Amino acid sequence: VRNLTLEDIARQSGVSRSTVSRVVNNNPNVREDVRARVLQVIERTGYHPNAAARTLASQRSWMLGLVIPRGVRTFFTDPYFLHLTQGLLQACNQHRYTLGLFLAGSSEDEEAIGPRVSRRGFLDGILFQSGSAGDRLIERLVRTQLPLVVIGRPFDGDDVSYVDVDNTDAARTAVFHLIRLGYQRIATIAGPSTLTVGLDRAEGYRRALTERGRPIDESLIVESDFTEAGGYRAMQRLLPLRPDAVFAGSDIMAIGAMRAARETGLRIPDDIAFVGFDDIPLSTTPVTALTTVRQPVQAFGRAAVEILIDLIENGVRPPRRVVMTTELVVRDTCGASRRA
Amino acid sequence: VRNLTLEDIARQSGVSRSTVSRVVNNNPNVREDVRARVLQVIERTGYHPNAAARTLASQRSWMLGLVIPRGVRTFFTDPYFLHLTQGLLQACNQHRYTLGLFLAGSSEDEEAIGPRVSRRGFLDGILFQSGSAGDRLIERLVRTQLPLVVIGRPFDGDDVSYVDVDNTDAARTAVFHLIRLGYQRIATIAGPSTLTVGLDRAEGYRRALTERGRPIDESLIVESDFTEAGGYRAMQRLLPLRPDAVFAGSDIMAIGAMRAARETGLRIPDDIAFVGFDDIPLSTTPVTALTTVRQPVQAFGRAAVEILIDLIENGVRPPRRVVMTTELVVRDTCGASRRA
């Protein structure tokens, strides 16, 4: 059975193809009774317009692509990304866009993804998760001239739009909090220095100490990889140095670090304090009760999509930037309640 | 600057449009020197074929849709889905398909998603996460006649293809294990009875007891929702009944349940044993060391995609079914080492 086309519906409702098209697209220039008649035929026949034909004729696909470069290894392990994706998806649904997923696990993947997202008439816009420095993928995407919004501050972001949170400032605030509580040897488990988030949060840690006249002990700065296991290993390296507080660049790393600390018999926060970053659900449970920096992740995701849609509909220049503010959530692991 | 078309490339390389098309599609019927010349022009101009035009002419979009109905509330909280999606994505990348995400958070979402995935010429096939009984969405998708593979046993699966794991059998094996270790009051925290996974694993629990001549105490069967918090609450209801072992329908629920047990001072496995289902990464860590049923999640995801592609390329009938086997992974929480 051949697929129904506009022409079929037109014939069956005794109007022209154009009129059916107007009905389908909610164009007001159709007499009400005609519209009703056409709608009835559409309903009866179960007609669905052909998406490809529509895209070809209108030059709009109503598809957005979420591109995760290979530098971002934790897309599937860090709860943060789940919430982000959820926000993106909500906004897409709301605006009737479909989200396509492009995840580069390897550099071969990246090679394959580049051409795939560059195809004309495929995506209306691209959401790019900020990746490593010197990423070839993003350069390529920029060249396609497609509307593009980077999620997180990009490395070379001269003329691209992006959304980010105030990572440096938030980290600074978190470390100020630890300083105010009287901790003396504050260490940090930083995210990878290949990512801007990793860099920015570490920078916040440095600034906080410097601004309070504390020296920076480089041995108390350990770089890790935004995973639970990574946080655990980082903490094992930190433990012999006897820090009395740790600022972790993400909650999931903080959780790994706390596991390492507990295993050596340290009590939290009595013997050692922790502050994380993200406010993932696990951090809110009574056993964890992690003091952390809350990011408005879902709002963040929504913002990214909405900026992208704006770019699609109203043109790209000048690049838009949105930096969202965060909030320090004080729970138990920083020891605030006992030291207050 | 107008977009390049096949015609432009053809003119610039002094051949016909068809020849360029052949080159682009790797059709062998092109003389090598001609191919080289055309390829050069394509390279130089940065030409990319238009995806919509291609889809329209060839009736293939190279897009698959992953549809998550609203009955599945844990897509973003259960690590299981992450691994599944990862498997799906790997397979899609490998076969050069793009995966589109359709997540229904509400019934309005479902209403909106239905027409969106039903559009002709949009998706080549659908991956549907098995949802609740009487789901209207799946009926609708079946009617579209699009190739469809259900992930997990569907409720009314007379003539749809699906992939699943041997849930009942695996659960039965897990409970046999507890029985063999000598536990007397074995409880279960079951998944929602609105999902086939929930039902099937509970059924396995029942069968194991029955086959060993044990009576079934309905009060030891508590239904929960595949979340950590749900597992915690379920355990709180179970604790007064003093079970000495618990089979949880998912790892994440087992983890919540163990948290509840520990909070009342119970030691695991000395005072109470646990077995989970899924083998998520957290279960493998030394502190958790959860005895559980390992599912081949990524292989499972890959299988789903590969069956779907097969369906797309070779037709739908008869429906294909794949049931993958699982494996009991014995760690510490079942107390096997002490009781052996």
Next chain:
DNA sequence: GTGAAAGCGCTAACAG
């Protein structure tokens, strides 16, 4: 308000 007609950019016979 409605219809005719000209594309959108590509694939796929078919003929040579």
Next chain:
DNA sequence: CTGTTAGCGCTTTCAC
């Protein structure tokens, strides 16, 4: 091996 010729199914002026 290559070119010609029909479409694929819809949107969008432009007349009327």
